[in-house]
Every structure is written in structure tokens, then in C-alpha cells.
Amino acid sequence: MLIGIFWALLAGALVGLQNIFNSKVNERANSWATTALVLGLGFLASLVIGLIVEGKKLFAVQHMELWFWFSGIIGVGVVVCMVNGIKLLGPTYAISIAMTSQLVFALLWDSLGWFGLEQVPFTFKQFIGVIVIVSGIFVFKFGGLLQGRKPAVQGE
Amino acid sequence: MRGLLFAFLGGALITLQGVANSRISQSIGTWQAATLTQWTGFVTALLILLFIRDRKLREFKQVKPLYLTGGALAAIIIFGNVTAIQQMGATFTISALLIAQLSLTFLIDSKGWFGVAKQKMQAPQFIGILLMVAGVIILRF
Known part of the structure; x- marks a missing residue:
């Protein structure tokens, strides 16, 4: 489990960093050019590391299913939703809602055991845990706004 | 809406x-x-x-x-x-990920790194992250 926590924390920190870098690009270029650049570099980096780790095995792909080819489009959907959400609601509100929704769906899919996830029965304890986390997100995002804290601009 | x-x-x-x-x-x-x-x-x-x-x-x-x-x-x-x-699992992963994401964003904001507008450390952000950690503990233990 410690390995899992380590990777989740590292991934989260990098998402925070990436959001800041991407929003700097987005200030100058339009959001589709930014998205193409971000995904293109993500592809190159995955390809290079994959080749180093796996060698030629990277391309010896078996057990391919048709939908695997289309799942990359989810990332494009994320951009469309977040760009429009932030435009309509502002970053603080939009990102708080999106983070809440991330957790709600994680809980939903864990308890349904979809996508090969190990099914974790939904309990009252989990419900309370998620409510407390969500309240933390809103305190973080909205606390201090009254004192004029400028919200951090994010968006994947 | x-x-x-x-x-x-x-x-x-x-x-x-x-x-x-x-x-x-x-x-x-x-x-x-x-x-x-x-x-x-x-x-x-x-x-x-x-x-x-x-x-x-x-x-x-x-x-x-x-x-x-x-x-x-x-x-x-x-x-x-x-x-x-x-x-x-997904719930625990996303929870830990969001805590790290907000903590780093907070650190960068408060130090003004990467040319972001520097912001003072404020209690609500600390409390928010503490609440999130408390939530994860409830979730898991």
C-alpha cells in the first residue's frame, strides 16, 4: 500500500505542476493548440520511457480490445469540459466541483467494481470520508477568498 | 447550470x-x-x-x-x-492525489514560483488540507 500512496502523491504533485505550466501556455496559445502540444509531449515521453523499460516489447501488444483505441479521446473530453466549466464558473468554483465529481465517481466505480477494479462495498464510513474530503476541498478553494486571495488558475 | x-x-x-x-x-x-x-x-x-x-x-x-x-x-x-x-482502488488513489495536487499548488502560490502571483499562506488552506487528510483516514481506517 505504501508504494501505492507514494505513486498517488507523486502523480498528484505532478498534476499540480503540469496545470500551472499548461495554464502558462494557454495564456498565449489557444486551448486546442495547448492540448495537442501537451498530449503530443505526453506521448513522446511515454514512448521514450516505455522503450527504455520494455524495449521492443512495447510494440508486442496482445489482448488488444477495440475500445482501447478510443480511450485517449477521454482526455480531449476533459479539456472541453474544464475549459468551458472554468469559462462559465471561474476556476475556483469549477475546479472545486470537478474535484468533488472525481471523488464521487471514484467511489461509485470502486463500489460497482467496474473496469477490473476490485469491488469495495459502499459503506457509511466511506460516505463520511468523502464528505470530509470534499469539505476540505471547498475550505481550501474558497477560504480566504473574502480577504482577496486570488484563486490559482488550473485546468488540465 | x-x-x-x-x-x-x-x-x-x-x-x-x-x-x-x-x-x-x-x-x-x-x-x-x-x-x-x-x-x-x-x-x-x-x-x-x-x-x-x-x-x-x-x-x-x-x-x-x-x-x-x-x-x-x-x-x-x-x-x-x-x-x-x-x-x-480509485477512491483512495484520487483522494491522495488531490491532497498532493492542492498542497503543491499551495506551496507554489505561497512562494510565488514559476512567475505565479505570490500569495500569503493562510489558515483556510491549511485547514482544508488537514480536513482532506482526516477524510482519507476515515475512508481507510
Whole structure:
């Protein structure tokens, strides 16, 4: 489990960093050019590391299913939703809602055991845990706004 | 209302991306999954870019080179996300991920790194992160 926590924390920190870098690009270029650049570099980096780790095995792909080819489009959907959400609601509100929704769906899919996830029965304890986390997100995002804290601009 | 729907759907898709990646990784391997999904996403974004008029690729030149490289972090993000989801499920993974994400954003904001407007450390952000950690503890133990 410690390995899992380590990777989740590292991934989260990098998402925070990436959001800041991407929003700097987005200030100058339009959001589709930014998205193409971000995904293109993500592809190159995955390809290079994959080749180093796996060698030629990277391309010896078996057990391919048709939908695997289309799942990359989810990332494009994320951009469309977040760009429009932030435009309509502002970053603080939009990102708080999106983070809440991330957790709600994680809980939903864990308890349904979809996508090969190990099914974790939904309990009252989990419900309370998620409510407390969500309240933390809103305190973080909205606390201090009254004192004029400028919200951090994010968006994947 | 439309904004709410967009933000809500955006969050759902972020989680969907994580669990889909972890499912694909089970079948074909994690680096294969990362390479494949970033490639198909890239091609899709590129096609959309070709269809819209407002193409300002030249403006990349006005951005500091460091900031242009943010996309490359996705390789590690996807690997980390998939590994964590496979080890401890989606809820716990997303919770830990969000705590790290907000903590780093907070640190960068308060130090004014990467040219972001420097902001004073304030109690609500500390309390928010503490609440999130408390929530994770309730979730797990």
C-alpha cells in the first residue's frame, strides 16, 4: 500500500505542476493548440520511457480490445469540459466541483467494481470520508477568498 | 447550470481516464497503455486544431520553454495513477492525489514560483488540507 500512496502523491504533485505550466501556455496559445502540444509531449515521453523499460516489447501488444483505441479521446473530453466549466464558473468554483465529481465517481466505480477494479462495498464510513474530503476541498478553494486571495488558475 | 454540468462531467472524465488506463494496463501493460492513449488523444486534438480557424501555433514562441514541456510529465502521472489504482482502488488513489495536487499548488502560490502571483499562506488552506487528510483516514481506517 505504501508504494501505492507514494505513486498517488507523486502523480498528484505532478498534476499540480503540469496545470500551472499548461495554464502558462494557454495564456498565449489557444486551448486546442495547448492540448495537442501537451498530449503530443505526453506521448513522446511515454514512448521514450516505455522503450527504455520494455524495449521492443512495447510494440508486442496482445489482448488488444477495440475500445482501447478510443480511450485517449477521454482526455480531449476533459479539456472541453474544464475549459468551458472554468469559462462559465471561474476556476475556483469549477475546479472545486470537478474535484468533488472525481471523488464521487471514484467511489461509485470502486463500489460497482467496474473496469477490473476490485469491488469495495459502499459503506457509511466511506460516505463520511468523502464528505470530509470534499469539505476540505471547498475550505481550501474558497477560504480566504473574502480577504482577496486570488484563486490559482488550473485546468488540465 | 451549464457550467456546473461541464465541471461535473470534467471531473467524471478525469476519474474515468484513470480507471480506463488502469484497465487497459492490465491487458497490454502500463507503458503501452500510456503511449497508446496519449497518441490517440494527441491525434484527436490535432484533428480538431486543423478544423478550427484560430490557430496561433507561432505564439508558442512567446512562452518560456520550460512551461512548454509540462505535457511530458503525463508519462509519470499516468504510470503513478495506474500503479496506485491497481494497488489501492480509485477512491483512495484520487483522494491522495488531490491532497498532493492542492498542497503543491499551495506551496507554489505561497512562494510565488514559476512567475505565479505570490500569495500569503493562510489558515483556510491549511485547514482544508488537514480536513482532506482526516477524510482519507476515515475512508481507510
